[in-house]
Amino acid sequence: xxxxxxxxxxxxxxxxxxxxxxxxxxxxxxxxxxxxxxxxxxxxxxxxxxxx
Amino acid sequence: xxxxxxxxxxxxxxxxxxxxxxxxxxxxxxxxxxxxxxxxxxxxxxxxxxxxxxxxxxxxxxxxxxxxxxxxxxxxxxxxxxxxxxxxxxxxxxxxxxxxxxxxxxxxxxxxxxxxxxxxxxxxxxxxxxxxxxxxxxxxxxxxxxxxxxxxxxxxxxxxxxxxxxxxxxxxxxxxxxxxxxxxxxxxxxxxxxxxxxxxxxxxxxxxxxxxxxxxxxxxxxxxxxxxxxxxxxxxxxxxxxxxxxxxxxxxxxxxxxxxxxxxxxxxxxxxxxxxxxxxxxxxxxxxxxxxxxxxxxxxxxxxxxxxxxxxxxx
Numbered sequence: 001x002x003x004x005x006x007x008x009x010x011x012x013x014x015x016x017x018x019x020x021x022x023x024x025x026x027x028x029x030x031x032x033x034x035x036x037x038x039x040x041x042x043x044x045x046x047x048x049x050x051x052x
Numbered sequence: 053x054x055x056x057x058x059x060x061x062x063x064x065x066x067x068x069x070x071x072x073x074x075x076x077x078x079x080x081x082x083x084x085x086x087x088x089x090x091x092x093x094x095x096x097x098x099x100x101x102x103x104x105x106x107x108x109x110x111x112x113x114x115x116x117x118x119x120x121x122x123x124x125x126x127x128x129x130x131x132x133x134x135x136x137x138x139x140x141x142x143x144x145x146x147x148x149x150x151x152x153x154x155x156x157x158x159x160x161x162x163x164x165x166x167x168x169x170x171x172x173x174x175x176x177x178x179x180x181x182x183x184x185x186x187x188x189x190x191x192x193x194x195x196x197x198x199x200x201x202x203x204x205x206x207x208x209x210x211x212x213x214x215x216x217x218x219x220x221x222x223x224x225x226x227x228x229x230x231x232x233x234x235x236x237x238x239x240x241x242x243x244x245x246x247x248x249x250x251x252x253x254x255x256x257x258x259x260x261x262x263x264x265x266x267x268x269x270x271x272x273x274x275x276x277x278x279x280x281x282x283x284x285x286x287x288x289x290x291x292x293x294x295x296x297x298x299x300x301x302x303x304x305x306x307x308x309x310x311x312x313x314x315x316x317x318x319x320x321x322x323x324x325x326x327x328x329x330x331x332x333x334x335x336x337x338x339x340x341x342x343x344x345x346x347x348x349x350x351x352x353x354x355x356x357x358x359x360x361x362x363x364x365x366x367x
Binding site (some may be wrong): 001002003004005006007008012014015021024027043044045046 | 238239242243245246247249250290294295299327331365366367
């Protein structure tokens with residue numbers, strides 16, 4: 001995805017077991033922080049359908 | 053390369069006569085120059101139509117999935133690798149096939165040739181490593197090396213990897229080529245540049261799906277783009293839907309693509325969508341040391357687990 005031009009840091013991968021609740025919280029916090037820092041995504045956004 | 057033809061006809065005739073196969077899949081001349089078409093020869097009269105030259109770029113492995121009969125198939129290097137992939141994926145059985153291997157010296161790019169001439173091309177002939185093009189009543193001689201398809205010019209598997217018969221002597225493989233120069237050029241771009249590069253690349257796409265139909269890997273009964281429930285991607289001409297189609301199709305070919313160039317060749321508007329599949333091909337090679345379709349005895353990296361598999365991207 002980053003090869004295609006998605007901003008680095010917008011895409012995250014993690015492996016969290018159902019028993020690792022604290023890790024889940026950490027991951028979610030980290031991801032939201034990083035993505036918020038990048039700002040709103042301008043790519044992969046659809047423009048409204050043009051009405052004639 | 054032309055001398056392969058007699059040998060191909062001889063082998064095909066023998067196979068059909070002895071009932072070892074029910075048909076031989078090969079090429080015959082198309083109605084336009086540089087447009088050979090696939091030919092399913094079932095009788096010795098059909099066999100006489102078979103040809104071999106530098107316009108046989110279509111990947112014949114595309115016609116194999118789920119066939120029940122015994123088939124003779126003419127296979128150059130990339131076709132044979134896709135046949136191996138089909139065998140690994142249980143799309144055809146090895147004992148159904150008689151593979152007539154054809155050592156290949158590259159196929160010519162019809163777009164490169166048509167773009168060099170202002171007039172309509174009347175005929176294209178081959179003489180050794182020269183291509184004689186007649187356009188507007190004049191004949192011009194071109195070097196074959198200059199008009200090769202890009203993937204053929206960096207090919208390192210010209211000889212078929214499996215075969216039962218050979219139509220000619222094996223050729224020297226290229227060893228000093230840089231296979232991934234184009235991928236590295238994209239990797240070096242900044243994210244915005246990359247985004248714009250692909251935006252421009254895909255702008256002419258009309259979503260005819262010729263690339264998918266020409267691809268031997270794309271044999272799903274219902275392609276994800278045709279599915280309505282759930283609808284993975286909308287069917288319109290929105291740039292983002294076009295992009296989704298191309299990169300998802302490329303992902304489906306990860307670890308399977310042999311860079312045969314059938315997709316690019318089939319494209320009516322000349323998009324080089326191989327830059328998607330090639331990145332994945334490069335990653336597979338760099339991270340798993342894998343090149344698709346070299347042997348039917350090893351499982352591909354995406355359906356095996358090894359403890360040393362790279363996993364730095366997972367936290």
